[in-house]
Amino acid sequence: MKHTITLIPGDGIGPEIIAATVRTIEATGVEIEWETQIGGAQALEKFGSTLPESLIESITKNKVALKGPMTTPVGKGFTSVNVGLRKALDLYANVRPIKALPNVPCRYPELDLVVMRENTESLYAGLEHVVVPGVVESLKIITEKASTRIAEYAFQYAKDNDRKKATAMHKANIMKLSDGLFLECFYKVAEKYPEIEADDKIIDNACMQLVMRPSQFDIVVMENLYGDIVSDLCAGLIGGLGLAPGANIGEKAATFEAVHGSAPDIAGQGIANPTAIMLSAVMMLRHIKEFESATKMEDAMMEVFKDGEVRTRDLGGAATTADFANAVIDKLK
Ligand code: ATP
Numbered sequence: 178m179k180h181t182i183t184l185i186p187g188d189g190i191g192p193e194i195i196a197a198t199v200r201t202i203e204a205t206g207v208e209i210e211w212e213t214q215i216g217g218a219q220a221l222e223k224f225g226s227t228l229p230e231s232l233i234e235s236i237t238k239n240k241v242a243l244k245g246p247m248t249t250p251v252g253k254g255f256t257s258v259n260v261g262l263r264k265a266l267d268l269y270a271n272v273r274p275i276k277a278l279p280n281v282p283c284r285y286p287e288l289d290l291v292v293m294r295e296n297t298e299s300l301y302a303g304l305e306h307v308v309v310p311g312v313v314e315s316l317k318i319i320t321e322k323a324s325t326r327i328a329e330y331a332f333q334y335a336k337d338n339d340r341k342k343a344t345a346m347h348k349a350n351i352m353k354l355s356d357g358l359f360l361e362c363f364y365k366v367a368e369k370y371p372e373i374e375a376d377d378k379i380i381d382n383a384c385m386q387l388v389m390r391p392s393q394f395d396i397v398v399m400e401n402l403y404g405d406i407v408s409d410l411c412a413g414l415i416g417g418l419g420l421a422p423g424a425n426i427g428e429k430a431a432t433f434e435a436v437h438g439s440a441p442d443i444a445g446q447g448i449a450n451p452t453a454i455m456l457s458a459v460m461m462l463r464h465i466k467e468f469e470s471a472t473k474m475e476d477a478m479m480e481v482f483k484d485g486e487v488r489t490r491d492l493g494g495a496a497t498t499a500d501f502a503n504a505v506i507d508k509l510k
Contacts, residue, residue, distance in 0.1 A: 185247070187244060187247045194449050194455075194498060204506040205509060273404075291397070295327040302318040343397075345364075435454045
């Protein structure tokens with residue numbers, strides 16, 4: 178079966194890592210017609226909008242997108258493109274598997290957990306205003322609906338993926354109403370999944386525990402802002418931002434993207450690590466039920482890591498983005 182998938186190269190290192198990924202996906206033999214769309218800073222020049230209607234329409238129609246990082250132009254009036262896309266498509270669950278890779282030096286070589294981030298509300302609702310000059314107010318929105326739905330997704334994911342435990346991370350001791358509601362919804366959903374252990378940790382302690390003894394965690398569930406921060410922290414535990422993949426899942430569509438941003442400091446040099454976006458593509462292949470291609474691609478990547486000869490600069494090697502893709506493609510042959 179041929180799939181049609183929206184492809185968003187994005188900004189900064191986006192086009193480089195996306196090109197390497199598309200080549201690798203195609204080498205698995207899966208048949209995909211790509212519908213390329215631009216968004217972010219580039220789209221502003223062409224369409225006068227960072228999130229053109231054509232991009233939203235394409236993903237709505239195809240239901241799946243592979244997405245490079247998009248940059249939000251600095252300045253007044255520009256709300257985050259990535260947040261905007263997640264809101265427009267109601268991609269409520271951000272799933273970020275954190276798994277150490279073979280032979281990649283990192284603090285916790287055995288680590289295997291999943292960060293589950295609520296994607297549509299909290300302080301990312303973007304509701305800020307000036308009360309009086311010198312005083313601004315930023316509203317944290319937490320709803321029963323969104324908190325319940327992320328908890329449902331997390332527990333169901335645990336069940337489907339043979340995970341044993343879900344931990345809610347929060348600050349309900351201080352934000353008694355907002356984080357309190359999030360936590361209450363988490364435990365209410367947990368009752369329906371007695372086979373999955375449920376517990377919770379206050380976010381500051383949780384961060385220390387993640388750094389010191391992360392193996393105690395399996396699936397960690399939290400609201401938007403904590404999830405953003407904890408994802409980068411967890412990427413650091415397995416060797417850096419170049420390695421952590423992600424998926425944004427909604428009822429009607431899903432987009433697959435790396436945890437990292439557009440890395441303008443290394444853009445255009447062909448040296449970015451494409452691992453995170455390639456692993457996001459593996460998640461995408463599983464999502465469209467191309468299990469064989471997904472496993473082939475993942476296994477080929479793991480072999481390249483095991484060999485340890487082709488490594489990008491962030492991992493202490495000298496390989497380019499294209500070298501890494503070529504090495505994976507060689508393993509697929
Ligand atoms: P955003 O605000 O869009 O999330 P950010 O400010 O967190 O972006 P990133 O673009 O993610 O920043 O980059 C953070 C650092 O990690 C930079 O030094 C960048 O070069 C490095 N980095 C990010 N992605 C990669 C990658 N794929 N390969 C190598 N280095 C990367």
